[in-house]
Amino acid sequence: MTMRVGVIGGGQLARMMIAPAVELGIEIRVLAEADGMSAALAQAAVGDYRDVETVRAFAQDVDVITFDHEHVPQDVLRALVDDGVAVHPGPDALRFAQDKLVMRRRLAELGAPQPDWAAVSRTEELQAFLDDHGGRAVVKTPRGGYDGKGVKVVSDPAEVADWFADFDGEALLVEELVDFRRELAQQIARRPSGEMVAYPVVETVQRGGVCAEVLAPAPDASEKLLEVAARLGASIADGLGVTGMLAVELFETTDDRILVNELAMRPHNSGHWSQDGAVTSQFEQHLRAVLDLPLGAVDVTAGAVVMVNILGGPQGEQLTDRFAAAMAAHPLAKIHTYGKEPRPGRKVGHVNVTSDELDDAVYEARAAAAFFDTPVAG
Numbered sequence: 001m002t003m004r005v006g007v008i009g010g011g012q013l014a015r016m017m018i019a020p021a022v023e024l025g026i027e028i029r030v031l032a033e034a035d036g037m038s039a040a041l042a043q044a045a046v047g048d049y050r051d052v053e054t055v056r057a058f059a060q061d062v063d064v065i066t067f068d069h070e071h072v073p074q075d076v077l078r079a080l081v082d083d084g085v086a087v088h089p090g091p092d093a094l095r096f097a098q099d100k101l102v103m104r105r106r107l108a109e110l111g112a113p114q115p116d117w118a119a120v121s122r123t124e125e126l127q128a129f130l131d132d133h134g135g136r137a138v139v140k141t142p143r144g145g146y147d148g149k150g151v152k153v154v155s156d157p158a159e160v161a162d163w164f165a166d167f168d169g170e171a172l173l174v175e176e177l178v179d180f181r182r183e184l185a186q187q188i189a190r191r192p193s194g195e196m197v198a199y200p201v202v203e204t205v206q207r208g209g210v211c212a213e214v215l216a217p218a219p220d221a222s223e224k225l226l227e228v229a230a231r232l233g234a235s236i237a238d239g240l241g242v243t244g245m246l247a248v249e250l251f252e253t254t255d256d257r258i259l260v261n262e263l264a265m266r267p268h269n270s271g272h273w274s275q276d277g278a279v280t281s282q283f284e285q286h287l288r289a290v291l292d293l294p295l296g297a298v299d300v301t302a303g304a305v306v307m308v309n310i311l312g313g314p315q316g317e318q319l320t321d322r323f324a325a326a327m328a329a330h331p332l333a334k335i336h337t338y339g340k341e342p343r344p345g346r347k348v349g350h351v352n353v354t355s356d357e358l359d360d361a362v363y364e365a366r367a368a369a370a371f372f373d374t375p376v377a378g
Helices: 012-024 052-059 074-082 092-097 100-110 125-132 157-167 223-240 282-290 319-329 357-371
Strands: 003-008 027-032 045-046 063-068 119-122 137-140 151-156 172-176 181-190 196-198 204-206 208-218 243-255 257-262 304-311 336-338 348-354
Touching: 003 012, 003 052, 003 119, 012 027, 012 282, 012 357, 027 052, 045 208, 052 063, 052 074, 074 092, 074 137, 074 223, 100 172, 100 304, 119 151, 125 137, 125 157, 125 172, 137 157, 157 172, 181 223, 181 257, 181 282, 196 257, 208 282, 208 357, 223 257, 243 282, 282 357, 319 336, 348 357
Parallel strands: 003 027, 003 063, 027 045
Antiparallel strands: 119 172, 137 151, 137 172, 181 196, 181 204, 181 243, 204 208, 208 304, 243 257, 304 348, 336 348
């Protein structure tokens, strides 16, 4: 009997689950927010993921519900569970990815290392935190922020006066401005039966609050770092009851600590390299995990793998217009596109390159991605 996975959200993460689903004989169905979204290649329905009855109807004939994003309201998630639908990750886990204050409190209970932080509801509370932390700090909206949105580095509470007004007495999250050497990401896969596997920790490079590049495995990572990151990721996955893929975004500080920055309970940008550089991609692994199938090996298949995001893309053109030139110049590059119209700053695709040498992989991936940002001589 064919296994059926329902994915709520029609973005690129759902799109990239389609190929491994086909290979495994799994049927993917998608509840997309609008027509023509990235995952329209799958059997897609269009509807509001915030409407209980719409989601209930979508879930009627699938074996498990999972997600392209974490924004489905708790009342909708709990209605599915009450109906006996298998939901992975479930609402009790997803709430920690939906609300950063809830996440911070739970991580503190688990003893996970994290930046100094506080919940602030008034400008006076934010000013007191600034005074205690060198006059600058990071303020985040507890819900809804991603890719640099809902995050500000501030030195004056007036800089987030509009956020205090928008949240109308609810607390914002303020964190110390961490002095970090680099950013890392640890991915964990966990199935309902409890089996877990840890991918090698990777280095992520952010530009303008958006992930621009990923280097896998993280260069110059000591055995101790690899062990600590994997153990931390596993303890968080277990402590939060995550099922499916979990990405733990980390700071490696200048004094050689690692601190938890953010969590994502789904396939994540930091794991796109695995499509071409790991035995089991994060997308196949997520499907295995939510269906409670044995998890795949996570070994890296080359000395180095580099992922470079295509941000914005060629204005007034389709990405496919640039394929031939990019492929001819960089045959080692694997190009992945999301079926989105290019516009400034938008994630419209990525390039993966595997090589025995990190420098070669970096050069090839950056050069191939550049074909989609610059004019091509004709």
